[in-house]
Amino acid sequence: MKNFVARQPIFNRQKQVVAYELLFRSGHLEVYDAADDDDATVSVISGAFLLLGMDKATHSKRAFINFTRNLLKKDLVTQLPRQSVVIEILENIEPDAEIVEICTRLKRLGYVIALDDFIFSEKFQKLFELIDIIKVDFLVTTGQERSNIISLVNNPRIKFLAEKVETIADFEQAASLGYSYFQGYFFSKPEILSEEDVPSYKAQYARVLHEIHRPDMDYARMEEIIKHDVAFSYKLLKYVNSAYFGFRQEVDSVRHALVLLGKRQVEQWISLLILKELGKESPEEIIVLSVMRAKFGELLVQKMNLRELSSDVFIMGMFSLLDCLLHRPMQDILKELPISTDIKQALLGSDSLLGNIYCLILSYEKGQWNQFAHCAAKCNVAEVDVPDIYLQSLQWVEEFFEQTRN
Incomplete structure (x- = not known):
């Protein structure tokens, strides 16, 4: 069984x-x-x-x-x-x-x-x-x-x-x-603040998120943004030099790190690191859960033979609690992020492929088994495959936090 x-x-x-x-x-x-x-x-x-x-x-x-x-x-x-x-x-x-x-x-x-x-x-x-x-x-x-x-x-x-x-x-x-x-x-469930009450450093990180998800992102501009935050630069280099990647030579510059990671990896890993920074004054579980949703979703679509959706689903999971971290309505935040319309609509509850995947993630996470069965059927996912994917995601999340822990 x-x-x-x-x-x-x-x-x-x-x-x-x-x-x-x-x-x-x-x-x-x-x-x-x-x-x-x-x-x-x-x-x-x-x-x-x-x-x-x-x-x-x-x-x-x-x-x-x-x-x-x-x-x-x-x-x-x-x-x-x-x-x-x-x-x-x-x-x-x-x-x-x-x-x-x-x-x-x-x-x-x-x-x-x-x-x-x-x-x-x-x-x-x-x-x-x-x-x-x-x-x-x-x-x-x-x-x-x-x-x-x-x-x-x-x-x-x-x-x-x-x-x-x-x-x-x-x-x-x-x-x-x-x-x-x-x-x-x-x-x-976020406690919404006025825009004036949002700390300035959170607004700065929101701008970085905006920049890395631009379709015309270039490494020189990204390097300049990251280098202005010494602590963040340090954490990026520490992460890139961790055993997770296993590069033979030490990566000693932000530009080198960005080039080695590539655009998709830059989107994912810098977003993850920024979420950790945004979550410093919030319950740690918000960050853990965001990362868990991201990886769980990515592995799910790979099992569904929809690898082309991996990046979108990963970003969807990571951003699913952004309203709690920024204390602003999700609808307002999404207006400012240059991510795909499909991701935005899914996070706002659309009845779409990404929306159904998001529903599957949330229902399994909360143990809402009736809803989970319904969403799995809509996604054409065999329910018996999901527990192993969930456990793989937990393992990955544990390893990620080990590598990025201060």
Whole structure:
């Protein structure tokens, strides 16, 4: 059976990623099926721990993994390193004496335990001394309920995680109520600023992006732009001289680096480096996710025998969160970028080939399996091919950040 594993970031109050929840879909079903909970967890573990490795699957951060009663009884948890996982006890597990005994033993062994989709009930009192994290679904609770849960649990040792946090407003409310961790896509919904509020250095990098994507880009003009930023020049040369490229002789000038890379590589790699610079004051996950979307899309179209779209899809993925980095509406940013109309329309939600590929990328990333199946069919992509492409993309992203890390 093919393992479909995606991941969703979990943030702290500083909007830093501290963990990932690993999301599952069994390969022979169109959507997740609760009847296959055991297979789901085993497949997540085999996909993340055995096939890819936790260092790449979660950037060496903890993995939240759902466990069924049956798998808890079978002691599968203890086969996993306690420093790498958070054991999520599903909401449909009755907290009876058997579960209390299992959790007591896991706690003694040093495992972190979470209650998933928590709704307060007195029956959970016996678990509160053993639980480290309680997850609260922000799509099904109101503002008052979100606050009451913390008061009712009344245990300062327990940390609360707000999940399905989809807006900045939800994030800010959760933080004000005392939640410590946050899960959802609030970080990808930009807080729009006026043009005057956008820092000048971000505007400068936006101009560089504009320049490198011009059809008449020339290396002399590009060199002059890059050389005006000493730090950026240094990072470009450091990257070009990294083991990733393996050039035999040292590349010691910006012009030499540009010529060696070629126009397509210049577009991709300088865009990537600029995104990292733009993201210095934003959650790092925005940059990670942008790069992940870029590579995932590129590998997808190669699998679709549409290699001629590789560059467009790579740029589409990289620019998909540019509004979050520049704090401006995507529509306004795209007006200023000399990229293809097809890319612009896809990023704005068009029903087109690139738009369908973008839909496939987003739906897999978020574990929206119904939507993923629909988009895969529209792109004529075999669903069973996608998990391997996703894992290859994760590996590539890990290697890229290793090479460009300060």
